[in-house]
Amino acid sequence: MKFSVLGPAGTFADAAAKAYLKQHPITDIELDYHATFDQVYQAVEPDGIGLLPLENQLDGFVLATLQRLQVADVTEIGEVTVPVNFGLAGRVTQLTDIKRIFAQFKTEGQCQKLLSQLPNAQIITTSSNMISVEKLQSGEPGDAAIIPQSQMAVQEFPFKLDNVADQDDNATRFIIFKKKPAPLVLPVTSTVGATQRTYKYPLFITPPTEEPGVLYQILSYLAQSKLNLVTIMSLPTRQQIGIYAFYIEISITADQQASLFDTLNEMNQHYQIHPLGFYAV
Structure with a gap:
């Protein structure tokens, strides 16, 4: 496997x-x-x-x-x-000598304080932090990379700066x-001895049209069923400007499963629901 x-x-x-x-x-x-x-x-x-x-x-x-x-x-x-934390390594002797800096595309957003000190350095985006390490290993004088802090002790470069993320508790x-479709609802499992365990149900909900109060209507279903919404993000459907899908994560205890699935069945009559799974956390 x-x-x-x-x-x-x-x-x-x-x-x-x-x-x-x-x-x-x-x-x-x-x-x-x-x-x-x-x-x-x-x-x-x-x-x-x-x-x-x-x-x-x-x-x-x-x-x-x-x-x-x-x-x-x-x-x-x-x-x-x-x-998650990062260090800066480079083929330089001081910070101001850096001309190019390799950074994974999400890493860049986590190290803005550092990058603000390098306004003239060219940022080259990579697909992973270890690719940034490899780019620096084969790089030229003036190159640097933001790399996992764990790699700082094993990589040999003239310049190193530890803990460069914007926060230490990242x-x-x-x-x-x-890779298989998730069912909209599942058989309700036994709650004996498990009522304090937390479960998460992630899904996308797409309304058929954009109208005033559509998000309020969606959230009303969850509020009326006393289901805990822990995440909500909007993404365009790409089918028409102004029509959005909502990524939602619902957190429940085991004894709320029946209420969750009843609510989803009701919502499925009015919205396109794309379930993504159901698991214990």
Whole structure:
């Protein structure tokens, strides 16, 4: 069984995959590394699982992942959050000598304080933090890279600056998924001894038209059923300007499952609902 993640080894995605496997041991599993998020998704086999970053504490949701979830037939089976920090390494002797800096596309948004000190440096976007390391290894004098803090001790460069993220307590949340459609509702599981356990139900809801109060109407269903909304994001449907889909995450306890599924069935009469899974957190 393959576990497809953003690679190469050493990325935060790699750390997240290993953290998930520590929490949820799976026998006979192989980490399968790929260079881009799209390649990760495409590589997931029918009996395999994949991992994609969903949300960063400093830079918000990962748009590429949300856009994929909006149209993909996937079932999320879990999530894992890992701490994230960065260092700056360079082929320079001082900060002001940097001419080019390699940074993964989400990393850039997490290190704005550092980059504001380098207004003349050319920022070159990479697909992963370990690709930034590789670019610097084969780079030229004047090059630098923002790399995982864990790599600072193992990489040899003339200039190093530790802990360059905008906050020390940064973290990224990843989702683990299978490539198969998620059902709208599931059989209600036993709540014996599990009522304090928290479950998450992520989904997209798309109204048929844009009209005043449409979001209020959607949220009213959840409020009336006393279902806890923990996330909401809007994304264009790309079919018509002004029509948006809403990415929503609902958090419930085990004894709220019947209420959740009854509410979803009712909402499905009025909106297009794209379920993404149901899992314990």
